[in-house]
Amino acid sequence: MGTTVEIYLYASSGERAAELLEAAFAEIERVEAALSAYRPTSEISRINATAARAPVVTDPEVFGLIALALDYGRRSDGAFDITVGPLVKAWGFFRADGCHPSPAELSEARAKIGWQRVALDHAERTIRFLTPGIELDLGGIGKGFALDRAAHILRRHGVTTALLGAGRSSYLAIGAPSGTEGWAITVPDPSDSARALSEVQLRDRSLSTSGADQKYFDLDGRRYSHVIDPRTGQPTTGMIQVTVTALTAIDSDALSTAVFVLGPERGADLIEDTAGATALLVAGYEGEHRVVAIEWSEAFDPRGR
Amino acid sequence: MMKRREFVTASAATAGASLLGIDAMAETLANRRTWVSDEINVGVIGVGSRGKYMMRLFLRIPGVRVTALCDVYEPRFAEGREITGEDTPAYRDYRQMLDSASELNAVIVASPLSFHGEHMVASLERGLHVYGEKAIGLTVDDCNAIVRVAQNSGRWFQTGLQYRYAPWYREAIDRIRTGEIGRVTHVYGYWHRNYNWRRPVPDPSLERLINWRLYREYSGGLLAELGSHQIDVANWIFDEAPTSVIGTGGITFYHDGRETFDNVQAVFTYPSGGTHVFSSIIGNHNVGYQVNVYGTGGSVKLTLEDGTFYYEPARANSAVPQELIERGVHTSATLSTRGDMPYRGPGLPIEVPEGEAGNPTFLAAASFIESMRNNARPFADEQVGWRSAVAVALGNRAIRGERHVEFAEHLEAKE
Numbered sequence: 208m209g210t211t212v213e214i215y216l217y218a219s220s221g222e223r224a225a226e227l228l229e230a231a232f233a234e235i236e237r238v239e240a241a242l243s244a245y246r247p248t249s250e251i252s253r254i255n256a257t258a259a260r261a262p263v264v265t266d267p268e269v270f271g272l273i274a275l276a277l278d279y280g281r282r283s284d285g286a287f288d289i290t291v292g293p294l295v296k297a298w299g300f301f302r303a304d305g306c307h308p309s310p311a312e313l314s315e316a317r318a319k320i321g322w323q324r325v326a327l328d329h330a331e332r333t334i335r336f337l338t339p340g341i342e343l344d345l346g347g348i349g350k351g352f353a354l355d356r357a358a359h360i361l362r363r364h365g366v367t368t369a370l371l372g373a374g375r376s377s378y379l380a381i382g383a384p385s386g387t388e389g390w391a392i393t394v395p396d397p398s399d400s401a402r403a404l405s406e407v408q409l410r411d412r413s414l415s416t417s418g419a420d421q422k423y424f425d426l427d428g429r430r431y432s433h434v435i436d437p438r439t440g441q442p443t444t445g446m447i448q449v450t451v452t453a454l455t456a457i458d459s460d461a462l463s464t465a466v467f468v469l470g471p472e473r474g475a476d477l478i479e480d481t482a483g484a485t486a487l488l489v490a491g492y493e494g495e496h497r498v499v500a501i502e503w504s505e506a507f508d509p510r511g512r
Numbered sequence: 513m514m515k516r517r518e519f520v521t522a523s524a525a526t527a528g529a530s531l532l533g534i535d536a537m538a539e540t541l542a543n544r545r546t547w548v549s550d551e552i553n554v555g556v557i558g559v560g561s562r563g564k565y566m567m568r569l570f571l572r573i574p575g576v577r578v579t580a581l582c583d584v585y586e587p588r589f590a591e592g593r594e595i596t597g598e599d600t601p602a603y604r605d606y607r608q609m610l611d612s613a614s615e616l617n618a619v620i621v622a623s624p625l626s627f628h629g630e631h632m633v634a635s636l637e638r639g640l641h642v643y644g645e646k647a648i649g650l651t652v653d654d655c656n657a658i659v660r661v662a663q664n665s666g667r668w669f670q671t672g673l674q675y676r677y678a679p680w681y682r683e684a685i686d687r688i689r690t691g692e693i694g695r696v697t698h699v700y701g702y703w704h705r706n707y708n709w710r711r712p713v714p715d716p717s718l719e720r721l722i723n724w725r726l727y728r729e730y731s732g733g734l735l736a737e738l739g740s741h742q743i744d745v746a747n748w749i750f751d752e753a754p755t756s757v758i759g760t761g762g763i764t765f766y767h768d769g770r771e772t773f774d775n776v777q778a779v780f781t782y783p784s785g786g787t788h789v790f791s792s793i794i795g796n797h798n799v800g801y802q803v804n805v806y807g808t809g810g811s812v813k814l815t816l817e818d819g820t821f822y823y824e825p826a827r828a829n830s831a832v833p834q835e836l837i838e839r840g841v842h843t844s845a846t847l848s849t850r851g852d853m854p855y856r857g858p859g860l861p862i863e864v865p866e867g868e869a870g871n872p873t874f875l876a877a878a879s880f881i882e883s884m885r886n887n888a889r890p891f892a893d894e895q896v897g898w899r900s901a902v903a904v905a906l907g908n909r910a911i912r913g914e915r916h917v918e919f920a921e922h923l924e925a926k927e
Contacts, residue, residue: 256867
């Protein structure tokens with residue numbers, strides 16, 4: 208994940224809290240060790256190294272997570288795609304050069320991506336890549352999954368009040384601090400980090416934000432985001448920030464990425480089709496920001512600035 | 513719910529000794545399916561953190577199913593079934609599992625250390641192949657019993673010393689054997705962490721069941737749970753077993769009623785002149801896990817994920833071939849230390865060939881299943897496990913008060 212995880216929890220003593228935190232961090236480390244595409248010893252690296260040659264058996268947890276991620280690929284018409292890695296690398300490389308990848312280079316990268324090119328056999332629990340060059344990268348939901356798992360461990364140990372956060376972009380709340388409606392999470396205004404666009408009282412839900420890092424790059428007079436649209440092979444334009452709340456952190460992670468790529472209209476369909484999900488979008492039109500709320504019940508600043 | 517104390521009492525009749533005579537054992541073996549088909553069914557004794565981790569890895573191997581779970585602590589049943597994704601039969605008594613689960617081909621033993629001997633011996637006697645977590649036994653008697661039964665059972669035993677299967681360890685040791693770092697005289701093994709080594713306990717009555725690692729009745733402490741690996745790597749490098757140990761340790765950080773030390777230091781001596789210095793501390797994380805191998809011509813640092821060679825400046829006692837010194841110079845990995853300041857530059861990383869990388873514990877599990885399918889002796893067999901575990905047991909005698917222990921005084925003439 209390459210990110211910082213923070214956990215706040217209520218416990219009967221400092222020692223008890225330390226043990227609970229260790230148990231949660233141990234689970235996050237276990238998940239990271241299994242899912243990181245950057246560790247040669249991870250299960251994802253093993254699958255990436257061999258699934259183009261023959262079907263690879265994996266354990267029910269990893270299989271289930273990949274199946275869920277591919278299902279998000281289907282539901283988002285490919286806007287969320289765990290095979291997008293080669294395309295991201297192509298753009299990253301060319302961006303460093305200050306120019307576009309050529310059509311030939313892009314089509315080469317696009318030949319190596321596509322969630323439909325990953326075949327699952329549920330009975331045999333196998334994963335197979337239908338074309339060579341496919342690489343799975345669960346970065347888009349790995350953080351969320353790690354938070355879901357850590358919360359599961361904390362709940363198993365009887366924790367009823369905790370907030371887990373990963374990289375200041377994903378949060379998962381267990382219960383609420385005594386006397387409150389929930390854990391107060393600020394959705395920042397992307398044009399002024401000192402201002403709040405909205406505030407959520409998060410309770411037994413998750414919240415993920417895409418785009419809050421405000422990373423852009425300019426090429427040929429156009430402003431591009433760092434998020435690549437797997438469907439077009441081009442960086443997305445027009446979306447500034449997407450915040451999603453959902454019942455699990457996997458859902459909020461996947462949905463925030465998918466909606467960032469899909470835009471307000473198709474994004475709204477996806478949010479409305481997901482039980483318990485809400486979203487607050489900041490879209491950019493000719494220098495103006497437009498705030499779009501989808502099932503969002505909290506107050507927000509519609510100007511966005 | 514059965515408490516650990518009751519569990520110990522209930523199973524005292526079998527402790528340390530086999531219930532079955534040789535004839536009964538032969539009959540059991542005949543009844544047990546010996547031919548291992550593509551489908552391999554595995555049972556798990558001890559569904560704690562290690563048992564659950566091992567289950568996930570075995571479930572990544574084609575044709576392997578986990579079909580039986582055993583633990584004295586019933587909440588583990590649901591935790592285990594969460595991993596298998598099915599309603600796996602679960603047992604509170606391992607004997608009931610061994611009696612009832614006739615489909616089993618192999619057992620993973622991941623129970624607390626003091627129960628290893630009993631669980632591993634019983635599983636082997638029932639005709640099952642055993643993947644037995646390290647250390648194989650708490651006492652020298654336990655270790656001897658496991659080796660004896662494993663060798664008479666006609667079944668394979670593999671010990672959970674998974675770095676034997678790590679590609680970068682295997683390459684490092686191959687290259688050390690060719691003389692690449694000269695004459696190897698010292699291994700410095702470390703496993704340092706910075707937390708209290710406790711698991712959260714739902715109720716104080718479960719303290720010894722959950723936190724068994726902290727109590728001497730069940731646990732060999734840090735030397736067993738962590739040091740077993742470094743001890744095994746030193747045994748592997750020197751290609752022999754140690755013959756004496758000096759040790760010390762104490763409770764320095766966590767005065768919380770625990771009995772096993774929160775820091776231990778042990779120095780093992782090998783017959784051909786090698787020395788292994790091991791340290792484990794759980795109040796500082798600076799060095800983490802590492803095994804440093806020192807030779808007259810260079811060094812190797814092995815970690816949980818990789819390995820690196822360093823070459824000594826060319827001196828009269830250097831045994832490094834000229835060609836390798838040139839590689840070192842070329843990478844600026846050597847010949848650049850200044851005086852006795854520590855070397856702080858890069859080394860020459862061990863390159864793991866494409867397609868051979870992997871999680872050592874997964875590679876160990878997959879190799880165990882291959883041993884069953886191909887009827888081939890595991891690399892980390894019961895002898896490998898025995899050498900590490902008796903060094904742990906005798907090292908603990910030194911650490912806990914005897915200070916200096918000669919192995920010959922405690923071991924029968926074997927090996």
